[in-house]
Amino acid sequence: MSRLGVFVCHCGENIGATVDVTEVAERCKHMSGVAHAEDYKYLCSNPGQNKIKQAIQEHQLDGVVVAACSPRMHEPTFRRAVSDAGLNAYMCEVANLREHCSWVHQKADSTTEKAVDLVRLQVEKVKRNKPLDTIQVPITRSALVIGGGIAGIQAALDIADSGHKVILVERSPALGGHMAQLSETFPTLDCSQCILTPRMVDVSRHPNITLLTYSEVEHVDGFIGNFKVAIRKRARMIDEELCTGCGECLQKCPTKNVIDSFNEGLSMRRAIYVPFAQAVPNIPVIDTEHCRRYQKKKCDRCAKACPTKAIKFDQKDEILNVEVGAIVVATGYQVMSTDRFPEYGYGTYPDVITGLQFERYASASGPTQGVIKRPSDGKEPETVVFLACSGSRDAAKGVKYCSKICCMYTAKHAMLLKHKNHNAKAYVFYMDIRAAGKNYDEFVRRAIEEDGVKYIRGRVSRIYEEDGKLIVKGADTLLGGEPVQIKADMVVLASAALPNHGQGELAQKLHVGTDPYGFVAEAHPKLRPVETTSAGIFLAGACQSPRDIPETVGQASAAAAKVTALLSRSHLAREPLVAEVNRRPAPEYSTCTGCLLCETACPYQAIGHEDIKDRNGNVLKTLAKINPGLCQGCGTCVSLCRTKAIDLHGYSNEQVFAEIMSL
């Protein structure tokens, strides 16, 4: 016969105002197996916890039910208290009287009755609880960072600086991401590449960082502390050891008309190329889609030009298998392309460009060496209209969310235009100005007041071409919706920031959740912002939602701190609430028939199989085997098992049935 203790919490007014807590405690005293019951104002407080500890000793309790708030809140608190008093921590259960009862019902006798029922369920459960021990899992003390933009760079540097090995994987041929494309950064107007380049060099020189550019994550297996990752290192057709980065090969390439994606399509590059002058690593890539040699035409001009014979036309992709303890996702974003805007010409007007394209024009390393020109005829535009919220906050044709960075970069763009061409006119159409951040609103005011940028509150309903000008038709809602028409030379769309291409596939490989827009989901929006829904996988930067550089860097350092905290231990303690395949004496061994339906159903790849063998090594029976390090205790296998061979510790069939039967 059990000797259980029941402790009912008032939670101040939270429970006490609607549930007759004293009555609940009184009724519990008469439940079978209950040796002690009492109520208290705040059980989570130190005196409250001491009451539990004292009662355990005084009444020689062998199990505890705490009737209080959600177990998500204080289950660890009470389990620790129980453990301090000498009981196994898992002999304590929480009945949720707050979220499941007092918060959702009016004060009434029936409310108190429901509270009693909720406690009774847990009493029946605890009677069948078994002591459990936490699972110790060894940790591989190195990390993988996916994405070589500023988020990935910062996270990799921080982890490496704390003494752990880091593998940094970047899909494109060079580090830097979108930050390398930017001209000057708000709100200080310092040059983006100037502050980024030293960081990129730090990465390439760091003894703890292995940099894999032009590489992608192919496959991920394993679990927190023990990930096995296959990385595809795509063939650049260059021997990275031999290449000195002299650039001789680049000059000789006869293919000169490949669209340059680093310049957002505003210029052409060759088939062998380095994305930009300061690229890290400074090693070219042969674009086999456009290189003549791979189009059945003979050409080896680059190879002939190479003084170190580094060009290897027959190089093949390599698959690298690595083991890491933690992963940081830092895959960034992309911007909505101009062809997504029907009323702005579906991308058919060359002088309607995206903000990222404007950045390339404004950048000293861009296609025009920092002179703002327009794509159609290369003339310097006199009148430029900037459209904030292009696709953002547009449930009908774009995305519902605010892309967050556009208000600031639009102010910066207008400002840069005025700085570079004092006679230019800049108009900004906006819905609201969202400039929350250190020195941000001041920056926008500066654009308006000092640089004379004309801000018009309203949307643009149509852009069309007439006599070589773009006619921008909008409304000024501060003038009561008066129509406004501007003849512009160029229009810049602050187009919405979207999850990067390939983000969905990567999330599937990693088994991390995504939000409805496709961004990587955080484990908790407030309290766990840099953790994903999968343990041991963290996130940083715009892969979570659009964000600016300071926020990205802060988040990357936070993710790195989480990673180093994890890697600072040799072993990892995990909750023992995992599924297990039952075992029986020979010759049955288990009720499991080895059908392995559970293996395919397990969302965490935690189920494999094991063979029961005799002394001679003959296989007697094959059983499913659950890896406790991987199992997340979801219970899918339990409900699927046709022979009831699997049970979940802490939530066994017996316990759940007993709970239901008690009602």
Add this chain to the structure above:
Amino acid sequence: MRIGYYPGCSLTSSAREYDESVRAVCEMLDLTLVEIPDWNCCGASSAHVAGAELALGLRARNLALAEAAGLDEILAPCAACFNRLASASVELADAPDKRQAVSEVIGMPYSGKVRVLNMLAVLERFKDQIAAKTEQSFRHKVACYYGCLLVRPTKVAQFDRVEDPQSMDQIMAATGAKPVRWSSKTECCGTGLSTITRTELVANLSGRIVADAAKREAVAIITACPMCQTNLDMRRPEINQKLQQKHRIPVLYVTQALGLAMGIDPQRLGLQRHMVPVELPEPEPEVVTTDDDDDED
């Protein structure tokens, strides 16, 4: 092939030439038009003033009549009728409760299955035949003008590029015409109501469209909407007065233009009914390019 036909009120009078040319062209394309027996007015924009129920009822009666006649697709050449009937068809398609209510109002059952098509959607299916039946290549610069009711509401009309629709351009191109790229394709002409109550507004709105087409050197504006045709053609004196111009660019129904290309007698196409005389210049000379496979007679 046969299809249900809903001419609508204006095609029986002020837009008679649209009806005439639709029938003539469909005959050439071997498309049999089965007029919905005893169809009634769609209610246009007026029915709503007396309530949404009346408006839906007037439209639903036509759909129910079509269904009773065994027609699952109906052609409504008038853009306004199309807009109203198609909206009602979509509104009723997935709403059994509304269908029940409207059935009681019209005193007829309706199962929600009738699809309403506009003139362009039907002609699109015959693009190859149009090219094949073209007798005298229509090598003119034309401004394809869709107007608003034909392409909206977006969900109902289902044009792939709402703000820059292509189907009429492609249909006209099948006859050898050269559609101009212009920006007024879906601008509003002022619609039917204001053509009578607010003429000055029409002159203003329609004026912009005529001026834009003229500027792009189009020799004809092609339309598939009686109200657009009326405003751009019948209100031309007011437009020219407003613009201080003498624009003589004719406004043809798409079926009239196709009919001319197919060699149908202009009288049968009702060209004599236009206010702005339809006088097209000599077709542009054929530009011979390397991959041009246009067969000239």
Add this chain to the structure above:
Amino acid sequence: MPSCQVLRLLQYESSENDRRVLESESIWLCLSCDTCHSRCPQTINTPKVMYFLREESVRLGLAHPKSKDAQAFHKAFLGSIARHGRLHEIGMLMNYKFRTGHLLQDMTLGSKLYQKGKLELLPHGIEDKAAVKNLFKRTTGDKE
């Protein structure tokens, strides 16, 4: 008052602002071209809103004096279809001009149209006129 202000006033859900809207000329200006609806980021069906407001404004007797012509047009239009099931343009126009007093407007145009065969002097009614009459009766409570 532009349509954004019409909607803004309605968002207050106050009877004074509702009245301002219903008494305004704005709600009678919409041509139902649906351009706003197709470009609205919130997919607001403004024409439908305007239809409803016109209906309400007439029902409550608040319609703007300048809506007289439009109302007369709609009444003439509806009268024509209630009687014949289809629109009889001349009859409708005569009715409209009689209601508004714009007797001389478009006189020359009318005769031109007639010459071009674009106007029918006699109405072409539908056969089942009772069906349409009943439809009007059921939905509008016996008007016209």
